[in-house]
Amino acid sequence: MIQKPRGTRDFLPDEMERRRAVEKRMRDVARCWGYREVCTPEFEELELFTARSGQGIIEEMYVFEDKGGRMMALRPEITAAVQRMYLNEARVIPKPLRWCYFGDCFRYERPQKGRYRQFWQFGVELIGADTPVADAEVIMLARDLLESSGVSFTLHIGHLDFMKALLSDMDPKEQRIVMRYLDKKDDAGLKGHLAVTGRSDLYTSLTALLECRSLDEVTEVTGELPDYKRTEETLGLLDEMEVPYSLDPGIARGLDYYTGIVFEAFADNLGAENQILGGGAYRLAHLFGGDDVPSSGFAIGFDRVMVSLGDTAGEAERVVGIVYTQEGRTHALRVARAFREAGLRTETDIMGRNIGAQITHASKSAQFVAIIGKREQESGTVTLKDLISGEQHELDLPSAVREVVTSGPRG
């Protein structure tokens, strides 16, 4: 039998409904912040992602040649595509642009809990704003989005300047290597690397930096920071708005296009794959041949959020089963239509079963059955049976619909 590809998943209706419910809450939050949804292709020219996505992501991309000989890639993330879209379509729209997206991405990785080869990201991009309030807005939105989903998380905020201030006399490539060690909190690796490259003098200050939990502590280690006032203002705004976060100078981020403030969120109840959000301020457009535009944004690992939430059932949907005899069929179909027009999920028998078997079947998913036979057809009524209490009575159609609608969702 053919199996699904490794690292992919099938979603049955129950799970799909849970996912859609969380997705909807996130969309609503983004909308309330003024972030409107966009959509970009699932595959792009390979070059879009090789420009600056970071070596790790390039190695795990799904790459293919199309029939015209073009090198293409399934998108491993969406930010680069949104920036391309901005340059192609939206340069003249008044800034700032507030966009959000929800889509699947592909990375060829070893699957494990919370890590799949096809996975979904909910993300936002704020394009064309370069202010402390913009940085704060994106982080506040990140907080609201995660809270709306119901996950329990902690938010860490850093700034690439913290590390760069100490590494300013290194070339950028070397900086990245050292920052990677710091990001991983690989103390032994860091020490070894600094020794090999003859920069052991930096070890004390770098490890001290990782211990810092406030901006003042950071500047004691790094000295003057170019963005100090701005960072202070951003963090001040977050404090005033009571956003819970911890300052973490050790954040370097895996993608190479970040330029300023960076942040990550971790689910409290996940194991190795517990990062559920990552983002920051970045500049990417110049790499694609456009005018540069300051931007910031983040992506939420939607599947990890769902893993973190677990199997907690959403609200049970109200379902009505229409149960009928042959003599009542026409009336039954009209009754079904009335329930559907009221927005209720309504299922009728299509198996030619008798009344009892129909009730048996309906009871597996429905809370109510409307029983329609010769008698109801002739009188134009509905016998409504509450499958939970077992009570039933005969009503006119509008009353029956009203009774189900006002019953509220239940088990």
Next chain:
RNA sequence: GCCAGGGUGGGGUAGUUGGUUAUCCUAGGGGACUGUGGAUCCCCCGACCCGGGUUCGAGUCUCGGCCCUGGCCCCA
């Protein structure tokens, strides 16, 4: 790519030192049953992940692969 632990009907399981037709529950289908059968009774469907090896005989032992779970790595 590396390490560890796993894989028995759709789901959950039993399977002794290798030994009949692989256990049980549940789900699914059919029938009895034509206005309450959410029931009951009967019947059916359906599995040892794949491929080598050892053996008279493999679900069981062994090797390789695939897949799952967790960890490394990387990242969302």
